[in-house]
Amino acid sequence: MKLVSLAFALPWLVACSGKPAELDPYGEVLVQVDTNLRVPHAVSRVRLDLFDAERRWLESRDFSTPEPSDFPLSFSIYEAASGGPRTAYLRARGYTDDHVRDYRGERFEERVAFEAPTTKASLEAACSDAPVLALGELRTLRLRGEAFPEGGLSCTASAGDFDKRTSSGLAVFRLPIEDAGRYRVSVATSSPGVEWAPVADTLLSLRTVCADAQSELACNDDEQSGQGALSGLSRTLEPGDYFVLIGNVAPGPMDVGVFVQQRDAFSNVPTDDPVELAREEPRLIVAGVDQTPQLEPEPYLAVDRLARIDVEPGVQRTAQLLLEGECLGTMADLQGLRSCLSEEGVLSAVEAEPLAAGRARDRESVSAVGTWAKYEHPGCAEATTPTTPGLYDERVCVTGGAFLLGDATLIERGADGGYPERLAVIPSLFVDRYEYTVGRYRDARARGFEPPDGGPFNNFERIALDAADLTRACSYSELLDGSPQFPEQEDFPLSCVSWLTARALCELDGGRLPTVAEREYVASAAGRDFETAYPWGERKPACNESLFGRWYEPSHGSTDCAEEASGPAPVDAEPWASFDVTPEGVVGLGGSLAEWTADSHRAYSDPCFESQPHFSPRCDEAEAPLRTIAGGSWRSPAAGTRAASRTGGAVAGIDPWVGFRCVYEVPEP
Known part of the structure; x- marks a missing residue:
């Protein structure tokens, strides 16, 4: 049994074997592999592996498919032996060029529902x-x-x-x-x-x-x-x-x-x-030589389809396989003969693929590339919402879409790292154009808001005791409120706010804290054809382009830009507001303040994240003591301004370099 790319004409291969050009008694199944994902964003290569009925590895091919016109990909499986029908198993995986891992045998991992671990009492x-x-x-x-x-x-x-x-x-x-x-x-x-x-x-x-x-x-x-x-x-x-x-x-x-x-x-x-x-099985052995590929697609970012193909001698058939977007990240079970067909995370028994009579390679084939239903998102009736003078509470509509959550190039490990990357689909949202300001907090207090944790703003250890300390202390304090030597800083981002208070303030205005995935999508992908490493593009920022590196003490933060001016600045301060801005107009996602998100602080390999669906993934453990803080701040190094940068903080913790912004659901049309 052979797998043949149609880059080589099948009659030529047959003729080289000394057989006539016609296929009888050969049996052939022409296989057409298509995808409804975007090319090359989600699929730029297709890996094909052929196994016999006992799952012995017969052949492996890998094709570059950088253009949508490369789909559907066509090839033949043919059988030269006479006798009854023969069964083959074809494994087709769509993936992107740089998302591979070392092959160490069949490491099947089934996605399971996440259950928060119970802490032992003793x-x-x-x-x-x-x-x-x-x-x-x-x-x-x-x-x-x-x-x-x-x-x-x-x-x-x-x-x-x-x-x-x-x-x-x-x-x-x-x-x-x-x-x-x-x-x-x-x-x-x-x-x-x-x-x-x-x-x-x-x-x-x-x-x-x-x-x-x-x-x-x-x-x-x-x-x-x-x-x-x-x-x-x-x-x-x-x-x-x-x-x-x-x-x-x-x-x-x-x-x-x-x-x-x-x-x-x-x-x-x-x-x-x-x-x-560990036994790295199965192995691809050809004529006694081990030809097992050294690499395989990374399961988190591959569409993995296992199909049964029955080849009957002397009969020509056609099979069509779709690398379905819903199945991206769901690994096929080769030994158990199970594969995802159409529902995310669900494995179904592999049955014989329906075969059409004849060979369809001469017919026009319309590809499904880019038609995955979750790529379509309703927009907003208005691009922005009005702003209240002095509060900086304008909201920007961000149209939803799909992107790769995480960044495997980040050197941090564990919960702070960006590995493993995975596809996430984000709905359209309204997002605060600026970080939540001191003025908005003062307005909330005037409307009767009481911080759920008592508020951190009356702590003498966290406030400035003279005007020179303002740049490295909390941006708001009621203890010194109204003192003439201390400006009110209405246009400064609100810092020294706990996760609990940030969540409550968003809910007060009908919003919520963004998830890690939502914030990273806005910072890296929204309004762009391709994802970028930073909210503004691919280039590392200079000191006059993003508010970072302005810490005055080397042992506690970055001093790369400290000579410019220490500490934070108003949310619309120039020149930073004109550079640290996304194509959709969201300001300050790189520097200024790092921002609270809704998620528990977990590694992307943690079951809390692994078990999440593509659509609006969220790791939210009710009793999680740590929540994720995303993005850079005025004390971060330049690397901290990357769109996927994140760390963790205690839910009741407060810091002068941590703030937040809110997101809001788009009303139904």
């Missing part, structure tokens, strides 16, 4: 249902660190601190040992471009009694015992049950892998890494 509760960690088994998990435990984390001093750590990232495993010997427990983290790397901010403990600190046999505090590419600890063990406890010191979540391996009794050298020993 260490005893965590120990009571500890899962088994088998020898040589790689277990991946997410340490969901939320807060620093008190008193530090040296192994001896904090052995009992695991009680406190059950709410700050704790994992417990039971480790059964059958043979006496020396064993190594390793923990590592995965990151883009690096399969496994040493883990900082972890505590690894090996015990004989799970909840008893006095039974501790070995402990690795943070990364002090890191060896080679991994962090871990080694110990000679007798047969019996042991417990491995892993804690996360950092306040944010961390993705880690943990495994145990036995060391050679004579050489005292660890056995091969279980990650590398």
Whole structure:
């Protein structure tokens, strides 16, 4: 059975085999692969892999499809053997050029609904249902660190601190040992471009009694015992049950892998890494030579379609496959023979594709490129809304669309990083043209607004005590309100506002905080044919183009532009307002103040994000202690002004460099 691109004429190939040009007794199915996604924005390549009925890998082809006119892509599957019909499985994946990963075997991952993890009430509760960690088994998990435990984390001093750590990232495993010997427990983290790397901010403990600190046999505090590419600890063990406890010191979540391996009794050298020993099946073996491709499409950003094609000798048929936009990010199950057909996240059993009689390659084919229904969004009746004089409360209509959420080039890891990227579809929205101002807050107070958390504005530690301090303190304070030496700063963005208060202020005006996806869409894609790295385009800003790098103290922020003027500025201050602006007219998404969003602060690989649909993805955990702060501020380096830049902050936290803006639903026509 062969897969043949129609870049080569099939009769020529047949003629080269010494057969006549006609196909009898050959059987052929002409396959036409189309997509309703945009080309090349969402699909610029098509990967084709052919398997037999037992899922043995027969052939692999990869085609560049940078133009919409490249679709539908046509090729033939033919069978030279006589006899009854033969079954083949064709896997077609549409993806973009730079979104690939190393091939390490079939790593099927099924999307599941997200359920917020329950925090164990105590260490005893965590120990009571500890899962088994088998020898040589790689277990991946997410340490969901939320807060620093008190008193530090040296192994001896904090052995009992695991009680406190059950709410700050704790994992417990039971480790059964059958043979006496020396064993190594390793923990590592995965990151883009690096399969496994040493883990900082972890505590690894090996015990004989799970909840008893006095039974501790070995402990690795943070990364002090890191060896080679991994962090871990080694110990000679007798047969019996042991417990491995892993804690996360950092306040944010961390993705880690943990495994145990036995060391050679004579050489005292660890056995091969279980990650590398994993069976990378299936393999493409041709004439005894391994021709397995080194790379494969990144599942998060590929449309993955598995189809059954029945080829009957002497019969010519045509099959049509659509790489459906709804299925982007839903991985096909090769071994289980399941594939997404038309509904996001839903896998259906692979059945024989309907085949039309004859070969259709000579007929005109109209492509479906760009016709995905979710590309269509109703606009707004008006492009902007009126502004109240002095409040800077004008709203801009941003037409919805699809874009790639995240940025894999960001060097930050975990929840601050932009990996993995994924397609997100954003509806049309009204967005505040400027960040929420001091004047708007004063107006809200006049209308009876009371901050839900009491407000941060009467804290002497956060306000200026003389006029010279104004540039590095909160932009509003009631303690000094009305004092002649302190200007009211009505046109300054409101800073030192908690997430709770920001949310309440948006709701007061009939809006809400934007999601991470909505804000990044406005900053990187809205009103543009292609996404840009910064709200204004691809170029890194200069000091007179965006309000960043104006911190006066090198140890706490960027001083790249401090000589210009320290601190924030009015929301419409020039020259920055004329450069740090999107094509839709939204100002200050790069610098000025970083901005609160609605989402919990999680990595894009976290189940809270992974389980979200394409349309309006949102990771919103009711009790999440950290929320995402997006974009740069007047204290950020230039890299912080990138559209995908983000970090996390406590919901009740306040900072002079953090503010917000609101979004509003577009009324139904």
